[in-house]
Amino acid sequence: MHLLDWIVLGAILLLIVGYGIYKTRNINTTESYLKGTQTMPWWAIGLSVMATQASAITFLSTPGQAYDDGMRFAQFYFGLPIAMILLCVFVIPFYYKLNVYTAYEFLEKRFDLKTRTLTAVFFLVQRGLSAGLTIFAPAIILSSIIGWDLNITNLLIGLLVIVYTVSGGTAAVSQTQKQQMFVILTGMFIAFLILVQKLPENVNVGDAVDIAGYMGKMNIVDFEFDLDNKYNIWSALLGGTFLFLAYFGTDQSQVQRYLSGKNLAETKLGLLFNGIFKVPMQVGILFIGIMVFTFFQFHKAPLHFNRSNVESIKNSEYGPQYAELQKEYSKVGDEKRAAIYEVLANEKANQPNEKAIENMNVLENKERDLRENAKTIISEYSEKNDLNLETNDSDYVFITFIMNYLPTGLIGLLLAVIFSAAMSSTASELNALSTTTVIDIYKRSFVKNQSDKHYLRMSKFFTLLWGAMALFFATFISLFANLIEAVNVIGSLFYGTVLGVFVVAFFVKFVRGNAVFLAAIAGEIIVVTLFILDKKEIIDLTYLWLNLIGCAAVVFFGILFQIIRPSKGEPEKELSLES
CATH class of the missing domain: 1.20.120 (Four Helix Bundle (Hemerythrin (Met), subunit A))
Known part of the structure; x- marks a missing residue:
């Protein structure tokens, strides 16, 4: 890499970190640290929500996915707008009415402490694993292209994120994500322009699309119903919608982003903005992968990209x-x-x-x-x-194009895109992990009556602790077949169960705490069992369906357990927006 690329990369990353620390230098209470200043307008909420979801894995793995498998991964996001509408109508108003720090606080108000704790633990497990993965992804690149030791690279990336996340909490995460999204969108647009410019003189974008189409890469929609098919319209609209409902409605890394909005109206607009803009953004990233595929039809592609x-x-x-x-x-x-x-x-x-x-x-x-x-x-x-x-090389396709065919200076910019995405998603995860640990576990069940200064100090400590744990996991993880799938698989093992608990809370009023607690355990056992059976090739079931199955299992068993064994003496809790 040229010196100019190092300067561009370093300057962008340092400016983002410095800006986050500067803008949050006056954060001195637990509420402002964990919930932010609650002044974000709708467009900033939308960008923050998008930046949280768009990790480095998105920009590493998605173009490679399109290179190998075409455009059909776009179907994964078709359920997103539906999920955003449902959340704006049924879920977000409750969070604002109850003035909660975390999504799981609501569950104690509706059920009991053990249900709140169980769902919080589910979140901590799956998001803690994902945090390690979002650090590991860009570390692969840097260690591969520069020759650095992977463990040292993990450490450098993790420390960069931990510094400003520990310093400013939620406000620092939200402030930096606006700049990170600007860098990300600018860099990807420039990459697309260069891909077009580097096509042969007599080949235009239309020709490139024709060639990709003839080779089966423009397969955006698949109407065939197949439980073993990871990406078709049915798994997207059913399994995908449930995944997004769980992710945006119950995952604290997202809930924390939009609870920092000015008011309920701004939050709803921010989520709808995300629902509308995220789908074309993902289609655009996949299309960049298609253009990389077409580019390598006219230029010699490596036999193996790693x-x-x-x-x-x-x-x-x-x-x-x-x-x-x-x-x-x-x-x-x-x-x-x-x-x-x-x-x-x-x-x-x-x-x-x-x-x-x-x-x-x-x-x-x-x-x-x-x-x-x-x-x-x-x-x-x-x-x-x-x-x-690791023999699968799809995650190296886009970075190979960047390193070998981009002009000096722009290589640094595109690497900054990947690192900005890694920082934004990892920072959101660490921030959410710390908030859930402090509010739902530490303060609620262990240390109940300490000063605000104590809880602020512990919030920073747990942010640092989760950062260290994410680095530990990143050190020992092995590369999945595809990184972006790995994140969604980890989420799908828990999201359906947690979503089922929330569905019961909102819509099945007569079910109480004991029944839903047992139902959540039963639902999680079913999900994990089905996942293992699929991995052992005893059954054929793609991971997206686990979200729907987990949710349905919790609702079914919750109703069943409540009917079989009514909770004698257990107080009935019912929340409404009018209460």
């Missing part, structure tokens, strides 16, 4: 075998480029030729097979030498 894996193989006894594979890959690539130009020539002459298109796709499939063979070689080498190398 450069550190390739260097290891070349210097091993598998080197000659890999070199032969590389030679064959280059030959097929040249043939495919000729076939692509033939398809484009036919299109421009308004004489599409099915045989030419078929030949192009045959060659594309040969390339795909060769890439799979390369992964097999890497896997064999890894197993033989007990190295635990």
